[in-house]
Amino acid sequence: MGSYNIRLELELKDTPGQLLMALEPIARFGGNIRGIYHERERKEVDSLPVVFLFELEDLKNLSRIKTALEDKGIKVIKFLKDAEIFKKIVLLIGHVFATNILDTLDRIMACGVRVREVYAMINRPEDPSTVKLFIEADEQKKLDITMEELEKICEEKNLMLIKS
Amino acid sequence: MxxxxxxxxxxxxxxxxxxxxxxxxxxxxxxxxxxxxxxxxxxxxxxxxxxxxxxxxxxxxxxxxxxxxxxxxxxxxxxxxxxxxxxxxxxxxxxxxxxxxxxxxxxxxxxxxxxxxxxxxxxxxxxxxxxxxxxxxxxxxxxxxxxxxxxxxxxIPVFSLARENLKSSKIISIEGILNGTTNFILSRMVSEKIPFEIALKEAQELGYAERDPSYDIDGIDAAGKLLILTNTILRRPEERFVKFDEIKIESIRNITQEAVELAEENNLVIKHVASAKEGKLEVGPKLLPKTSPLAVSSTLNSITFKSDLAGEITIIGEGAGGxxxxxxxxxxxxxxxxxxxxxxxxx
The missing domain is CATH 3.40.50.720 (NAD(P)-binding Rossmann-like Domain)
Incomplete structure (x- = not known):
């Protein structure tokens, strides 16, 4: 199952505690907050628009979040959802850099996916390093193809592949 | 009588x-x-x-x-x-x-x-x-x-659950942690932040791992169990029996402490998972959400059956011991x- 990026714009009263009150239903229904920003330039006398960016796995929860916010007296100005995103985290263990990590990343992205983040933990040059990749795709099939390609790459480069 | x-x-x-x-x-x-x-x-x-x-x-x-x-x-x-x-x-x-x-x-x-x-x-x-x-x-x-x-x-009553209690369902896939020794080692690497070699030594001192631990940590034991599970539960009468050399096996020997840490940052744990899914038989390290029912700790074993009617059912228990x-x-x-x-x- 994939997940969705949601952009939710709310009208919050400019008083303490409002932000927390708005966050609670988002978190309760599985929203993973990626960012929050105020639009102070559009501020009214006693309220201001606030944009919440979050990921949501189950789209059914979006209407639950809206209802819960409205029950708390928070006005939902608008919301936008992106197309579904499919994600995978993988770990590569071994001589990931010495075996040309740029080539590895190019070959992954040639499968039509995005490598959103790369984390590496490197020891002495002779020791294996560990790399974590966040891979995103707009179709599950592209992720499946990528995993097959990664298996090939890891076999060629003698790396250990750990998939989620 | x-x-x-x-x-x-x-x-x-x-x-x-x-x-x-x-x-x-x-x-x-x-x-x-x-x-x-x-x-x-x-x-x-x-x-x-x-x-x-x-x-x-x-x-x-x-x-x-x-x-x-x-x-x-x-x-x-x-x-x-x-x-x-x-x-x-x-x-x-x-x-x-x-x-x-x-x-x-x-x-x-x-x-x-x-x-x-x-x-x-x-x-x-x-x-x-x-x-x-x-x-x-x-x-x-x-x-x-x-x-x-x-x-x-x-x-764990694996076969009787599948044979007796899930009679109305067709079991589609099996996934599990089938070896207590590897699970103990990987669990200690997470909880104590120790490298593989130390966790293995500890398992040997406690009698969970043999002096030659390859049978457990290289996945041979888990693969043998996966073969028995597949042939007993997944195989339809008209299908052939699977053989040991059809299982892709990967050891846990090369898992680094850093890998365990990187996984933890995303609330994931590395487990040695045996799976029979869509005709593929594999035993190897896999990232599981910490909240997954399969992600048991210490020497415990866990098995998830996915079936057409009953959905996913996971059973957990001690996988060894006299x-x-x-x-x-x-x-x-x-x-x-x-x-x-x-x-x-x-x-």
Whole structure:
């Protein structure tokens, strides 16, 4: 199952505690907050628009979040959802850099996916390093193809592949 | 009251665990199931204890004697392989050590038992990995039962859950942590932030891992169990039996401490997972959400069945240990006898 990026714009009263009150239903229904920003330039006398960016796995929860916010007296100005995103985290263990990590990343992205983040933990040059990749795709099939390609790459480069 | 005459082959941790459980459950078995278990013989590699009475051996004396060779019923150099066909018995309980190479000596014992009209209960994976199809066919031809609940997941009722309790569902895939030793090592790497080598040493000191740990940590044990699960639960009657060399196996040896840390940042844990999915058989490290029911800690085992009607069902329990495995062996004996009594009544 994939997940969705949601952009939710709310009208919050400019008083303490409002932000927390708005966050609670988002978190309760599985929203993973990626960012929050105020639009102070559009501020009214006693309220201001606030944009919440979050990921949501189950789209059914979006209407639950809206209802819960409205029950708390928070006005939902608008919301936008992106197309579904499919994600995978993988770990590569071994001589990931010495075996040309740029080539590895190019070959992954040639499968039509995005490598959103790369984390590496490197020891002495002779020791294996560990790399974590966040891979995103707009179709599950592209992720499946990528995993097959990664298996090939890891076999060629003698790396250990750990998939989620 | 039904008398159940048993030949036990194997007098190690599991064999002794089984005998202890037979003593402990003696009155329970009589009262609840009407079964009176007699151990007519116990075989070791260098001889056996053979009863000369109808009531079987005095089990307590076998378990308490310091030098087994001094036991009055001890017969030196007698072989289970030769004696099984000659002896009168209902069930042969085969609990010799697992040998995935050629399945022996267990394979020979099971063949002899089935051919000579005895039901078999075993927790020994070796014969099932090496000769699954042959043994199933042999049992069918001889109208005998071959039960092996203790061979996978120790005390966890894996096969009876699939066979008895999920009858209405078609099981589509199986995924599980099938080896307690690797799970202990990986769990310690997470909880104590220690490298693989230290966690392995700890497992060896605590007796969870052998001096040569390759059988566990290289995934051979888990792969053997996966083969038995696949052939028993996933295989349809018209399909062929899968073989050991069809399983892709990856060790946990090269998992770094850094990998464990990087996984933890995203609430994931690395587990050694055996899976049979969409025709692919694999044993190897996998990232699981910490909240996954499969992601059990310490020496625990877990198995998830995915089925068409019942959805996903996960069972968790101790996957090894003399007493735990003995519980599975005893359950198999009760199951077989209930079936025998039912068949008798129907005729």
């Amino acid at each position: 039904a008398d159940v005459r048993i030949i036990l082959v194997g007098f190690g941790t599991v064999g002794k665990g089984f005998l202890n459980v037979v003593i402990e459950k003696k009155s329970f078995l009589k009262e609840i199931y009407g079964l009176n278990l007699h151990i007519n013989a116990v075989f070791k590699s260098d001889g056996g204890f053979i009863s000369n009475t109808n009531t079987g051996l005095d089990i307590q004396s076998l378990l308490s004697i310091k030098d087994y060779k001094e036991h009055p019923q001890w017969v030196k150099d007698v072989k289970a392989y030769d004696k099984i066909p000659e002896m009168e018995a209902d069930i042969v309980v085969e609990l010799t050590p697992t040998n995935i190479g050629d399945g022996e000596p267990g394979l020979g014992h099971i063949r002899q038992a089935l051919k000579s009209g005895k039901d078999v209960v075993t927790a020994n994976k070796g014969p099932l990995v090496v000769a699954f199809q042959e043994l199933i066919t042999l049992a069918e031809e001889n109208k005998r039962f071959l039960h092996y609940e203790g061979a996978v997941g120790g005390a 007493r735990e495995t003995a519980s599975a062996v005893l359950t198999d004996i009760i199951t077989i006898f209930k079936k025998r009594i039912k068949t008798k009544n129907n005729n």
